[in-house]
Amino acid sequence: MTELHHQTLAELAAGLKARRFSSVELTRHFLSRIERFNPELNALVTITGEQALAAAAKADQQLAAGAGGPLTGLPIAHKDIFCTDGVLTTCGSKMLSNFVAPYDATIVEKLSQAGVISLGKANMDEFAMGSSNETSFFGPVKNPWDLKKVPGGSSGGSAAVVAARMAPASTGTDTGGSIRQPAALTSLTGIKPTYGRVSRYGMIAFASSLDQAGTLTQSAEDAALLLGAMAGFDPRDSTSVDTPVPDYTATLDQPLAGLKIGLLKEFFEKGLDEANGKLVRDALKVYEAMGAKLVEVSLPNLPLSVPTYYVVAPAECSSNLSRFDGVRFGYRCEKPVDLLDLYKRSRGEGFGAEVKRRIMTGTYVLSAGYYDAYYLKAQKIRRLIANDFERAFGEVDVLIGPTSPTPAFDIGAKVDDPITMYLNDIYTIGANLAGLPAMSIPCGFLGGLPVGLQIIGPHFGEAKLLNVAHRYQRETQWHREIPQAYR
């Protein structure tokens, strides 16, 4: 039998159904890998072994009774941004380092009801603010492909845990690229669905109008499985959309002949590493061989997406993070002398530098006298960017380009230079601003480090994205690569 950790979710699901192994065996296998590898990778901040084994035993009973769904008994890891009832939920911050959530996020609840087992909570950039997982209060996560490199962020723990096969899949969130960029940097398949496709209830907010939950998996097929169970309208989230969830697995194999792929002119211009760009072009040749047509399209306002994002996201975060005041939950400073002291020190000591930087930026752009010049203008540009995308999708079915300008960089290389760090998100932010679904899939290696291919679709075009990704993964084997040390 193939090693359990070499199998995709889909393969493991088939194995469980055929009773080739039990959920308890599967869970034990991954828990032992976590025990072995997590100390060097720092991918998980909380490991819920006992609860996982109890849930696995329950799943086995269901499976034995012939009950259970397609995901029953499969273990995964949750990004520590999702509230998990009775389990520490830190959001990578000192502020919540003592916070045991009193409820389950909707996606946690949905997956748990589908029989999915949670192995633990994945490390992340503090409050999902970062592109390298270096802003976590619990220390940086290492990239399994090279321990000196970052795994990307903010879902860096979610990426590393799957890349090192300590879990077959994980959940993540993506506000400006936080699923796709780490997926690219660790050779995984990551999907950020359409804004409103997945409930945000119970997901600790960074920038409410951009945040969206998704998955990090070994394949598009796995993403289809997992996303199908997470997606759907939630009456507790007013921004979730009440539109049926298709069976994403049903359309994975549709042929791509005649598919119109848009190449974003702006993505292939300055900033893209040349060798990185060549891998993307190689991938496009694979699509051409399958009968797809390449069309160059231009999104003239797209180059404004980074500054636009760094107005909108901090503005929302400055307000979203006001609730962390030391009064009702989370970190509280020692012996506050009065209310102002309580606020100042609890927040001053509880938040890290990057979070503070964004709160201050956000507070500034919303201030009287600056609102019109920054926030309002950014919202207008956001609309223009969304219009650009809409126009493009009038001509093409999907847009394809790079996910990240470079492969994984060294830990510490960019921490002192926030602007360079922010530019990492240059290709991914557009989809968030426009609320579009987007994926990253592995398309090769550069100096031993993975490179990702980004696919962006129209609103609620997840099925098409997964189909486009899956057909590529039938033609190539990049997504089956596992770092040497974790095979």
Place this chain on the structure above:
Amino acid sequence: MSSFETVIGLEIHAQLATKTKIFSSASTAFGAAPNSQANLVDLGYPGVLPVLNLEAVRMATKFGLAIGATVSQRSVFARKNYFYPDLPKGYQISQYEKPIVEKGRMDILLEDGSVKTVGITRAHLEEDAGKSLHEDFQGFSGIDLNRAGTPLLEIVSEPDMRSAKEAIAYLKKIHTLVRYLEICDGNMQEGSFRCDANVSVRPVGQEKFGTRCEIKNLNSFRFIEKAINYEVARQIDIIEGGGTIRQETRLYDPDRGETRALRSKEEANDYRYFPDPDLLPVAIDTAFIDAVRRTLPELPDEKAARYIEKFSLSAYDAGVLTASREMADYYEAVLAALGAGQEKLAANWVMGELSGALNKDGIEVTASRVDAGRLAGLLKRIVDETISGKIAKEVFESMWAEDKDADAIIESKGLKQITDTGAIEKVIDEIMAANPKQLADYRSGKDKLFGFFVGQVMKVTGGKANPAQVNDLLKRKLAG
């Protein structure tokens, strides 16, 4: 004093009578144990999201229609950001640039009998904050978040009022209206109906407004009037003394009967309003608005107009009777039992004896010891002349004290009016015989003594003799 004109605008916070909070499913009932009615959404826990209570939208729409306002088909919730321990999220969800109700109006009756229209700039939906309790915790403050997330309708008037009296008239009209609409219980003690007043003065004839002060913490009609009058006098004093008014927020202290500065304009928060990304714009269509329109009751002004036109009541009487829906309902129930033609009689009784008794006992009309049916039973006996109006007041007192019908009391106390001409004549004869001097004086021209004889007849008959008959018979007999 007379050379200054007062300018007042009011901001009213009416707590909407929804069962649950505006963005959560927690109950809004008053008086529960602290923090027992605050769920994770109200507590602002990480990850929770607000979901708008449609009932609050319906109530705001109802209000908008009732004041002839524009009900916006698209309104937007915004976040008002500031830190305070009783504000769990660090922001209040309110409506800022796009309120649900805009450009309404309310007519008020002035003391000289003329009608004035007060403009209502806007009314918007928002959530209430919790309460900070500074006593009882020795060096700490207690926080009760039961009230956090309670739906409020903030009703903002134009600066159209020119005296405290006008402000009170407007406030009372709004108070009446929200209770008619059943969107607010109007309870000022419990804080369901609160008001801030923006007050300024300017020299008569000057067009430009003076610098205004906002007075907070006004929770009774009496305090509001006092606070405004105090503030007006304070501002005039300063100006006449050569000073200038500072724009500031002032707090009314009911114990001292004065206002004092809370914070100046410079110290005011920058609330950094921006649209709440957790909530979609509130989109309502004409079908929704029309459906709400169909639920509107007859409004106080419409009701008063009907009373004036159909019942020939005075504007004042109509205003008093329609001041609360319950009072008007009571009045109309009396009318229904009494039959047409007695509207004025019923109005006098409801506004007179009944209201007096209610006030004396400090109870609402809905808790009246004499219900509309029993009062109508009493009035019927006036109409059919079984008893006089004077005796009726005595009967009413008994009815108020014990749960008996008018007829039973009239019967048991023998209060039935004497209408038998022979019996009345007999009494008159006896009185004339017993008072020969008065009779002689009367007959020699002292007309005023007529009253003396009426009094004597009533005294002997215990007030039960029919007054009109007594008059007729006395006139004839005394004439000789």
